[in-house]
Amino acid sequence: MPKKPQDSEVALAAPSIDPAEVEKFSRIAAEWWDPRGKFKPLHEINPLRLDFIREKTCAALGRDPSADRPLQGLRALDVGCGGGLIAEPIARLGARLTAIDASEANIKTARVHAGEVGLDIDYRVGSVEALIAAGEAPYELVTCLEVVEHVADPAAFVAACARLVAPGGLLVLSTINRTPKAFALAIIGAEYVLRLLPVGTHDYSKFLTPAELAEALRDPQIAVDPPVGMVLNPFLWRWSLSSDASVNYLLTARRAA
Amino acid sequence: MALANSDQEHDVETEIAIAGGGLVGAALALGLAQSGISSAVIEAEPLIDDAAAATDGRASALGYPSWRMLLALGLGPELEPHAQPIDQILITDASQSKITRKFQSSPLSLHFDSREKPIGGPLGMMVENRHLRCALARALTANPKIRVLAPARIARLEALPAKARARLEDGRDLNAALVIGAEGRRSAVRAAMDVRLIQVDYEQTALVATLAHDRAHDGVAHQMFLPGGPVALLPLQGHRTCLVWSEKTAFAKSVLAQSPDVALREIRARIGAVLGEISLEGQLWSFPLSMALAETWVKSRLALAGDAAHAIHPIAGQGLNLGLRDAAALAETLRDARRSGADLGAETTLLRYQRWRRFDTATTAFACDAFNRLFSNAIAPVRLARRLGLAGVDAIGPLRRLAMQIAAGGAGDLPLLLRGEALAP
Numbered sequence: 215m216p217k218k219p220q221d222s223e224v225a226l227a228a229p230s231i232d233p234a235e236v237e238k239f240s241r242i243a244a245e246w247w248d249p250r251g252k253f254k255p256l257h258e259i260n261p262l263r264l265d266f267i268r269e270k271t272c273a274a275l276g277r278d279p280s281a282d283r284p285l286q287g288l289r290a291l292d293v294g295c296g297g298g299l300i301a302e303p304i305a306r307l308g309a310r311l312t313a314i315d316a317s318e319a320n321i322k323t324a325r326v327h328a329g330e331v332g333l334d335i336d337y338r339v340g341s342v343e344a345l346i347a348a349g350e351a352p353y354e355l356v357t358c359l360e361v362v363e364h365v366a367d368p369a370a371f372v373a374a375c376a377r378l379v380a381p382g383g384l385l386v387l388s389t390i391n392r393t394p395k396a397f398a399l400a401i402i403g404a405e406y407v408l409r410l411l412p413v414g415t416h417d418y419s420k421f422l423t424p425a426e427l428a429e430a431l432r433d434p435q436i437a438v439d440p441p442v443g444m445v446l447n448p449f450l451w452r453w454s455l456s457s458d459a460s461v462n463y464l465l466t467a468r469r470a471a
Numbered sequence: 472m473a474l475a476n477s478d479q480e481h482d483v484e485t486e487i488a489i490a491g492g493g494l495v496g497a498a499l500a501l502g503l504a505q506s507g508i509s510s511a512v513i514e515a516e517p518l519i520d521d522a523a524a525a526t527d528g529r530a531s532a533l534g535y536p537s538w539r540m541l542l543a544l545g546l547g548p549e550l551e552p553h554a555q556p557i558d559q560i561l562i563t564d565a566s567q568s569k570i571t572r573k574f575q576s577s578p579l580s581l582h583f584d585s586r587e588k589p590i591g592g593p594l595g596m597m598v599e600n601r602h603l604r605c606a607l608a609r610a611l612t613a614n615p616k617i618r619v620l621a622p623a624r625i626a627r628l629e630a631l632p633a634k635a636r637a638r639l640e641d642g643r644d645l646n647a648a649l650v651i652g653a654e655g656r657r658s659a660v661r662a663a664m665d666v667r668l669i670q671v672d673y674e675q676t677a678l679v680a681t682l683a684h685d686r687a688h689d690g691v692a693h694q695m696f697l698p699g700g701p702v703a704l705l706p707l708q709g710h711r712t713c714l715v716w717s718e719k720t721a722f723a724k725s726v727l728a729q730s731p732d733v734a735l736r737e738i739r740a741r742i743g744a745v746l747g748e749i750s751l752e753g754q755l756w757s758f759p760l761s762m763a764l765a766e767t768w769v770k771s772r773l774a775l776a777g778d779a780a781h782a783i784h785p786i787a788g789q790g791l792n793l794g795l796r797d798a799a800a801l802a803e804t805l806r807d808a809r810r811s812g813a814d815l816g817a818e819t820t821l822l823r824y825q826r827w828r829r830f831d832t833a834t835t836a837f838a839c840d841a842f843n844r845l846f847s848n849a850i851a852p853v854r855l856a857r858r859l860g861l862a863g864v865d866a867i868g869p870l871r872r873l874a875m876q877i878a879a880g881g882a883g884d885l886p887l888l889l890r891g892e893a894l895a896p
Contacts, residue, residue: 249819257819264811280896282507303812330633331814451826 232366246297246323252412256299256360262444262453263359263464264303267386270466271355274384283308291353293342293375294361298324298335305333309355312336314345342374352380362389363420369430376431382471388464392421396461424459431467438467485511485618486815488637488647490625491654492518495777495794497607499653501544502802502888504616507896508809511645514621518608522601528679528756530599530713532557532692532705537795538596539891549606555708556593558690597705597713628663635772635816649816651774651801656763658779667766675700675760676723678716681707686747688712693745702741712746714738717760727757768829769821776801799886800827806894827884
């Protein structure tokens with residue numbers, strides 16, 4: 215049953231959220247679940263990201279990755295959940311999931327879809343800052359994928375995400391590196407040449423290098439792992455993990471137990 | 472003996488429903504079960520687990536990867552006693568006078584020999600379909616992750632946003648995240664998908680029989696291109712051979728209408744003395760030849776595999792091999808999707824399977840079609856050109872080995888099962 219939307223005005227006023235970005239994604243929220251639509255690249259990259267999350271979470275939290283529901287009962291948070299493309303699979307793997315997004319349209323889309331496929335996910339309009347301010351208990355797993363490059367103050371944002379990670383828990387981030395290659399592929403290639411993404415999806419100046427992300431996460435209790443690249447083989451049209459983190463990359467960080 | 476089916480309660484809830492419990496549907500169900508995914512198999516006929524009762528005269532030429540897949544699915548103990556390795560394939564474009572029992576390359580023939588070891592085993596295995604059916608039926612009913620609904624048919628099929636709902640003819644409703652059509656050329660699932668079919672009717676009919684003969688076949692398969700259509704001799708266990716003889720439909724009908732002696736005389740005129748004295752074991756069966764390729768194989772909640780997606784010209788024995796490749800690729804795609812928490816019936820998931828399989832299938836279908844058209848043509852320059860073509864392929868080792876790999880289904884991006892590896896959750 216759809217819940218009453220949370221107080222989105224409060225959420226929108228939170229410091230890390232850029233109102234122009236929220237408006238942009240609200241316009242295309244209904245297209246989240248169309249595999250041929252604007253979010254096609256996310257649908258294509260999703261299995262790789264989820265395999266990575268499952269593997270890293272199981273390793274960090276001592277779970278069996280080949281179990282039927284390897285994340286059974288895990289308390290997890292997905293930040294910037296959009297239409298629920300990452301949230302639904304994580305819930306299906308067994309996690310008790312809270313998923314937040316600054317856009318009410320996204321949360322509405324995500325709630326309707328989860329209801330259709332019979333998944334129980336606690337979707338809320340909100341921000342990490344608002345959760346911290348409300349005294350939210352920390353989570354064993356916090357995921358925040360392809361979000362950092364869309365927020366107003368990335369450093370403050372990732373630091374806030376890390377504060378929501380419980381002792382012994384795991385933070386999984388993914389974003390786009392700020393390199394000439396990323397500019398060529400993610401902006402010129404994906405937006406202008408191949409038209410994989412709407413023009414204006416990304417702003418190069420907001421891209422963060424792995425070192426900058428690690429710097430933003432600097433905390434004696436947090437151990438940041440080396441970045442892992444995600445690369446597209448354009449001939450097979452298949453994504454795979456790579457040591458080349460010069461364009462898309464994943465970064466994991468663990469809070470000391 | 473028909474295996475009893477005890478499901479008579481009203482609604483059936485299952486993760487995956489597979490329409491069709493034939494070779495492809497059954498292999499798919501077993502592959503899913505290995506991956507920890509349960510399924511219900513809906514088969515129109517009662518499952519038969521007695522080889523003597525189950526025969527339509529056909530035998531399957533399993534490429535080596537297909538054979539490895541059946542072993543990986545645990546069917547080795549059931550199938551090995553009935554399988555005949557194909558050690559050599561001799562392709563000739565000739566009337567019977569040119570067929571010799573010496574298998575060295577002649578300028579006018581193409582010779583594949585497993586001793587060249589392009590795929591690490593025999594070129595393929597011949598197994599009579601009745602043995603395949605029985606082995607699969609036993610494996611299906613013994614598997615706790617597989618529920619068999621047989622005899623049962625889908626009367627109506629509906630793809631809803633989050634599930635597919637099938638109404639069975641006996642009034643039961645079945646709900647599944649995904650319904651797979653593996654029920655052959657006249658697929659009800661394909662009809663529900665409303666996809667365009669690319670169809671070619673060859674106006675040819677395949678006559679199929681088991682021949683008993685006095686000369687040993689030595690594991691040699693023959694493909695003879697004759698003016699009426701190709702004739703294949705596929706070695707079975709013992710002094711027995713499966714004959715697949717394609718002719719113009721009108722001629723095939725006239726053969727069927729006459730006594731078996733007339734048919735035997737016609738067969739002798741085509742294959743010569745290659746097998747020595749021959750006789751028919753059982754009756755002559757007939758199968759009209761056509762090609763039908765579904766333009767789309769997947770929609771949200773629905774997918775096609777095997778002949779439901781692509782009934783091709785059986786010229787190179789590729790139909791079942793392609794179907795098994797579908798089953799292997801689909802089982803692995805769904806296994807991977809389950810691992811990453813994906814919705815198994817979502818179009819996004821299913822498009823991965825379609826991308827994996829469709830290129831290979833279209834290529835094989837059109838290559839077999841082109842091959843058949845080329846070899847069914849009696850115009851002199853075309854005959855000469857194709858003879859030179861065959862001789863050319865035979866003369867170039869690497870090209871021949873590649874052609875051999877493709878004929879055996881060993882090229883391309885192989886799913887794990889076809890590499891002989893069992894799936895795990």
